[in-house]
Amino acid sequence: MFRKLVISVLMIVVLAGAFAGWQFFAANTAFPQKSKYLYIYTGHATWPEVLKSVKDSNLVKSPGMFDLLATKLDVPEKLKAGRYEIKNGMSLMDITRLLRNGTQAPVKLIITKLRTKENLAGFLGRKMEVDSLDVLTYLNDSLKSLGFDSNTVMAMIYPNTYTYFWNASMQNIFDKFHEEYKRVWTDERRQQARNQGLTPIQAYTLASIVEEESTIRTDKDTIASIYLNRFKKGMRLQADPTIKFAMKDFTLRRIHTKYLSVESPYNTYMNAGLPPGPICTPSVITLDAVLHSPQTNYLYFVAKSDFSGRHVFTTTFDQHVKVANEFRTALSIEQQKRAIKDSLERHK
Template sequence: MFRKLVTSVLIIVVLAGAFAGWQFFTANTAFPQKSKYLYVYTGHATWPEVLKSVKDSDLVKSPGMLDLLATRLDVPEKLKAGRYEIKNGMSLMDITRLLRNGTQAPVKLIITKLRTKENLAGFLGRKMELDSMDVLNYLTNPDTLQQYGFDSNTVMAMIYPNTYTYFWNASLSTVFEKFYGEYKKVWTDARRDEARKLGLTPIQAYTLASIVEEETNRLSEKDTIASVYLNRLNKGMRLQADPTVKFALKDFTLRRIYEKHTQVESPYNTYRNMGLPPGPICTPSVQTLDAVLQPAQTNYLYFVAASDFSGHHIFTSTFGDHVKVANDFRKAQDVEQQKRAAKDSLKKAIY
């Protein structure tokens, strides 16, 4: 009788162990997606908090077994802050090893066009463990920017559209060191020489490229638009660039720039101020920068969008010719505006 009891207990123990082992080494994720992310926050990298996050996010089917395994393998003592990718089909052992080794999933920051420091701060705050206000303070702090050779007006000239890879909990200094590294890669000796021949510093060339970037998406016209602005600078004329007015007003939805808009008091308003604005108005592509550094050789001083709204521009050398094509474009804008107003009225009447 005693032997049967012992045998039964041993069988139960073996079966329990086998069941536990089965749970440890087989798929245990509880979500249908390809993967989910587990965030372990800096300063809050305690196992109870992480386990609560695992439960709240329905990451695994057996959080209690994960707790048991992780505790046995010293995860609570070795836990590091970070962003961990939990792939569908992972076992509890896979997840435990991931956390124990601190194997983070990198974050890819794909920067295309940003316009303001606030845009950059918000972008980093959404993608990383950075507080957007901390980023904004960094972008306006003379002491932190001086080491890179920028100030609060010019700091965005350090940012080039590209894909940057970081750990989710990377520090601000780490983030900006990589930005600065890309800046130095872009500004080769050849590009610096091209800027120098045009009488521009790298920051000024970037600033002009930012205006050209906002003027058109057509790469084929960017070097010609650049030539217009360079010609105006060389003649001591105001740039009178509409995108700088939008930037000054912080209203990027404006379809038309009226005289009332051009009266805004701002160092970025090139209708009122001579020369380039104090800093860039967006993050231009390297292709646009090259269009500025290698401008077309023209005597154009004016350009206006074509009245067929094709995205092309008409370039002129005299004010008289410019007035003619500008009037054509304004008339076309009036017609388009009337059409939009009629459509809006019809929608309101229907709904």
């Protein structure tokens, strides 16, 4: 009788161990998505908070067993802040090892076109652990030693893909931005800027205007030549995108006369020379269009009346007025057609 009891107890122990092992090593994620992320914030990397986040996010089916395993493997003592990718189908052991080893999932920051410091701060605040207000402070105060002020600091930011850990420090984030800036500004590009009578920051600022003026790659260098001609002659640039920037209204499709008197150092209709800093983050392609812009006599340009996105370039104001009137007439006709079409659609 005693022997049977011992065997029964042993079987129960073995089965319990097998069940526990199955719990530890079998898939235990509780969500249908391909993956979810567990965020452990700097200064808040305590095990009770992490365990609560695991439960609240419905990451695992067995939070109690996860707590037991993690505690046995000293995870609470070895916990590191970061962003951890929990993939569907991971076991409790997989997740525990991930946290124990501090194996973070990197964040890819894909910067395309940003217009303002606030845009950049908000972008970093959404993607990284840093606070957007702290980013703004850093942009305004902490990059002067690198040659940038609160107006020109965005000239350090180039569209590209940057890879970080989610909890990277502010300095680490901007160090990588500055490395890209130095990579772009080779000795050859610096010489090309000098040949155009520009500093790197001025070239970037002009490129930001060209970037906003046209998406047509083959037009960009000629547009740049027009602004360079105006700049060298002491003419006002009269660049419409600078009005949008001055008004902080990037939805404007047409710049009406009433907008041209907006009080701002970025209003190139009222102020001579380049604006105090860039109005967006231009691509390197556009920067090179500025640096390689040809010698022309053009002083004016306007969009073609066929709405192809291309431009007509002229040397005199009278020529410009003629072409501009053609575009306005074509635009009015196009708008009337759209209005009629919309009206017919509404009355169907």
